[in-house]
Structure formats: structure tokens, C-alpha cells
Amino acid sequence: MCVQNASIPKAAAPGDMIACPECDALLRAVPLGPTERARCPRCGSLLVSPRVRSFLQVVALAFTALILMMAAVFFPFLGIAAHGLSHESSVIEVALAFSDGWLAPLSVAVLAVIVGLPMLRFCAIIYVLWPLANGRPAWPKARAAFRLAEGLTPWSMAEIFIVGTAVALVKIGGLATISIGPAFWAFCGLVIVTTLKNAFMSRWSIWAALERS
Amino acid sequence: MTAPGIIGAHEAGLTGCTLCGHVAPAGTRHCARCGARLHPVDLRSLQRVWAWWLAGLICYVPANLYPMLRTSTLVGTQTNTIAGGALELAEHGSWVVAAIVFIASIMIPIGKFAAIAYLSLAVARERGPGGHRQLRLYEVVDFIGRWSMIDVFVVAILSSLVQLGFVASIHPGPAAVAFAMSVAFTMLSAQSFDSRLIWRVPAVPSSAASGRAVPGEAQPADAGPKPSIS
Ligand SMILES: [Zn+2]
Numbered sequence: 001m002c003v004q005n006a007s008i009p010k011a012a013a014p015g016d017m018i019a020c021p022e023c024d025a026l027l028r029a030v031p032l033g034p035t036e037r038a039r040c041p042r043c044g045s046l047l048v049s050p051r052v053r054s055f056l057q058v059v060a061l062a063f064t065a066l067i068l069m070m071a072a073v074f075f076p077f078l079g080i081a082a083h084g085l086s087h088e089s090s091v092i093e094v095a096l097a098f099s100d101g102w103l104a105p106l107s108v109a110v111l112a113v114i115v116g117l118p119m120l121r122f123c124a125i126i127y128v129l130w131p132l133a134n135g136r137p138a139w140p141k142a143r144a145a146f147r148l149a150e151g152l153t154p155w156s157m158a159e160i161f162i163v164g165t166a167v168a169l170v171k172i173g174g175l176a177t178i179s180i181g182p183a184f185w186a187f188c189g190l191v192i193v194t195t196l197k198n199a200f201m202s203r204w205s206i207w208a209a210l211e212r213s
Numbered sequence: 214m215t216a217p218g219i220i221g222a223h224e225a226g227l228t229g230c231t232l233c234g235h236v237a238p239a240g241t242r243h244c245a246r247c248g249a250r251l252h253p254v255d256l257r258s259l260q261r262v263w264a265w266w267l268a269g270l271i272c273y274v275p276a277n278l279y280p281m282l283r284t285s286t287l288v289g290t291q292t293n294t295i296a297g298g299a300l301e302l303a304e305h306g307s308w309v310v311a312a313i314v315f316i317a318s319i320m321i322p323i324g325k326f327a328a329i330a331y332l333s334l335a336v337a338r339e340r341g342p343g344g345h346r347q348l349r350l351y352e353v354v355d356f357i358g359r360w361s362m363i364d365v366f367v368v369a370i371l372s373s374l375v376q377l378g379f380v381a382s383i384h385p386g387p388a389a390v391a392f393a394m395s396v397a398f399t400m401l402s403a404q405s406f407d408s409r410l411i412w413r414v415p416a417v418p419s420s421a422a423s424g425r426a427v428p429g430e431a432q433p434a435d436a437g438p439k440p441s442i443s
């Protein structure tokens with residue numbers, strides 16, 4: 001690694017430089033091969049992840065996640081039976097658990113973080129990458145859509161919801177018979193697909209492609 | 214701890230985009246590449262961190278005092294606080310799940326309040342650029358905070374599923390709302406924290422600063438540190 005003295009004159013073209021988003025280190029932008037990754041020499045954060053999968057593959061995964069989410073919403077999620085009584089819940093009913101009285105806003109929030117915001121994020125990613133994957137110029141407001149997708153990342157909590165489901169099942173496992181519906185498996189698939197998609201998505205190459213188009 | 218020869222964009226009169234890494238002259242409002250708002254590396258951003266931090270702490274108090282769950286069975290009605298739920302699991306011998314609940318609902322929130330306060334106080338003391346340890350702490354806080362929502366989801370699943378009339382029914386308690394708000398506010402607090410402050414060079418008198426960035430001084434085009442490529 002070559003680190004040179006970097007007293008950068010103000011006249012230098014800012015386009016040739018990048019600043020590490022984590023630590024503000026001023027670095028020279030160097031062209032990278034498709035399988036190369038770049039790390040910040042000061043704080044070690046990943047600046048450019050390798051672009052091993054095409055935009056089209058990311059679009060396909062986002063679309064799969066969208067369909068799995070539909071299945072997770074409409075199929076039965078969990079069922080319970082004890083002493084001759086039984087009850088079934090869908091994912092929507094889980095979110096609506098807080099719907100009576102002044103807890104109601106929490107229902108909206110739970111529905112948003114497990115269904116609404118992940119779906120919005122998948123749609124935004126498809127909207128941004130579909131034209132780019134086909135070699136066409138980006139659609140209007142694509143930069144705003146990708147900023148939205150990035151901002152929604154911490155608020156999409158599908159994987160946390162699945163761990164919460166596992167904890168809840170252990171809590172009631174000894175007291176009643178539990179049946180696991182197709183929506184549960186759709187949700188597990190969704191978490192795997194989302195993880196793959198996030199791993200394949202090279203933010204750097206998406207910003208670069210948006211800048212070019 | 215700081216690699217030699219590397220300066221921050223703010224020391225060169227530039228502002229870096231915290232979303233895409235593009236640099237622009239200081240004072241530019243929006244990133245030319247991604248369109249995000251540009252924020253200067255400034256201690257004033259800590260005010261928002263502290264505001265969300267305090268809101269999260271205020272919500273954390275009722276979240277622990279009020280019941281999270283109200284369980285009605287044939288033998289009577291029972292309420293559980295956050296700590297009570299974890300204890301009950303441990304008494305039943307579900308050690309792994311008890312540990313998950315204990316870590317997600319008690320250790321992570323308390324550790325997060327302490328970590329954000331420590332980071333904010335440390336960067337505000339203006340000693341000089343910090344190092345890897347503080348950034349790692351920030352990354353952990355930023356990554357792990359959302360996992361506290363596990364307990365809210367457990368309450369939602371239990372209260373929607375366990376509706377067996379007089380045999381057993383579970384209802385959410387007011388602590389669920391307070392806890393969810395506390396988690397959301399501490400997430401916003403961590404997101405408001407500008408990790409670039411850890412490496413910020415404190416403002417120095419202009420005579421001392423002139424050695425760093427000299428306007429108009431010609432440099433070869435390939436000057437400047439490169440990212441480490443692998
Ligand atoms: Zn860095």
C-alpha cells in the first residue's frame with residue numbers, strides 16, 4: 001500500500017478524491033477491477049466492495065424477496081391449540097396485537113418495520129437497478145430512491161422478527177401445541193434472500209452507475 | 214494510532230459525503246453525486262445525539278417499571294416486566310432463550326446508553342484524533358441497537374397467538390410501547406453521531422494550521438494516500 005503525504009491544495013479537483021464516510025480520511029480515487037475491494041487505510045472500513053454479481057441478479061433477488069413477503073403476509077403464520085381450543089395468527093394479526101386502546105400506534109410501527117419498510121426498500125432497489133441492469137439511463141429520482149433504500153436499511157427488521165418468533169415459540173412451547181404455517185417459512189426465506197441481496201449489492205458501483213447515467 | 218500522512222477532508226477545506234464518499238468544497242449544501250445533504254464535521258451535531266439519547270433514557274424508565282405482558286389463565290392473572298420475563302425463562306431452564314432476552318432487552322439498551330454517552334463525551338473533549346477502538350465501539354453500537362426490538366416482537370406474537378379464551382390469554386402491557394420508543398430513540402441517537410468526529414483535528418490557531426493545507430500549492434496529480442486494495 002502506498003501512502004503519500006497528503007497536503008491537498010484547495011485547487012485540487014475534488015472529483016479525483018474521496019472522503020471515507022466513517023472517518024473523513026481524504027483519499028485518492030483509484031480505478032478498481034471488478035473483484036477488488038478497497039478499504040480505508042486509516043479506519044479500515046470497507047469503501048468499495050467487489051462487484052461479483054450483476055445488477056440484474058440483485059434485481060432478481062429483490063423481486064424474490066417481494067414475492068416471499070406477499071406470501072408471508074397472506075398465508076397463515078402460526079397456530080396454537082390447547083385443551084380443545086385453537087387459534088391462528090397471520091403476520092398482520094401479530095402486528096395488530098397492539099391495536100386496542102392507546103397502544104395502537106405501536107401496531108402501525110410494528111407493521112411498518114416488518115412488512116411496509118422492507119417492501120418499500122425492495123421496490124426502491126428494483127426501481128433504481130432495473131434500468132441500469134438493462135443498460136438504459138436511470139429513471140427520474142433514482143438517486144433519491146437509492147438514498148431512501150439506504151436510509152431504510154436499519155429500519156427493516158425482518159430478521160429480528162424471526163428471532164423474536166423463535167423466542168416466543170420457546171416461551172409457549174411447553175404449554176400448547178404449536179403449528180407453523182407457510183408464512184413462517186416464507187419469512188425465513190425472505191431473511192436469507194435479503195441477506196444475499198445486501199451482500200451482492202455494491203453501493204459504490206451503484207452510485208458510480210447512477211453518476212454516469 | 215493514526216496512519217501517517219493521512220488527513221481528513223475537513224482539514225483540506227473540503228466536506229465529504231457520509232453516504233457516498235464524494236468530496237465537495239466546504240460549505241456545499243448537497244452532494245453532487247448522490248444528492249444527500251452534506252454535514253460539516255462539527256461538534257454541534259452532538260446536540261441531536263444527546264437529545265435522542267435523553268428521550269430514549271426517559272422512555273427506558275417506564276419500560277422497566279410497567280408490565281410488558283399480562284397473562285390470564287384458569288388459575289389467575291399474572292403480569293411480567295422485562296426483567297421478570299427473562300427470570301421466568303431461566304427458572305424454567307430455557308437458558309439460551311433467557312440469555313437472548315436478557316442480552317437484547319437489558320444488556321444492549323444499558324450498554325448502548327453508556328457507549329453513546331462515552332463516545333459523545335470523548336469526542337467533545339477536543340484532545341485530538343481518536344482511534345480504532347472508538348470507531349469499533351461506535352460500529353458495534355450502531356449495528357446491535359436494533360436487535361433490542363426482539364422483545365417487542367415477542368410480546369406481539371404472544372398476545373396475538375395466545376388467545377384461547379378462558380384457558381389462556383396474553384395481552385400486551387404499556388411497557389411495550391415505552392420500550393419500542395426507547396429503542397427507536399437510541400437508534401436515532403446512534404445514527405446522529407458523526408463518527409468522523411473521532412478523527413477530527415481540533416481547531417488550532419491559523420498559524421499552526423497553515424502547514425496542513427496551503428491553498429494554491431501545486432501538487433503532482435497522483436499525490437495523496439490511496440485506499441488499501443485487496
Ligand atoms: Zn476511514
Ligand SMILES: [Zn+2]
Binds near residue numbers: 230231234246249
Ligand atoms: Zn454523496
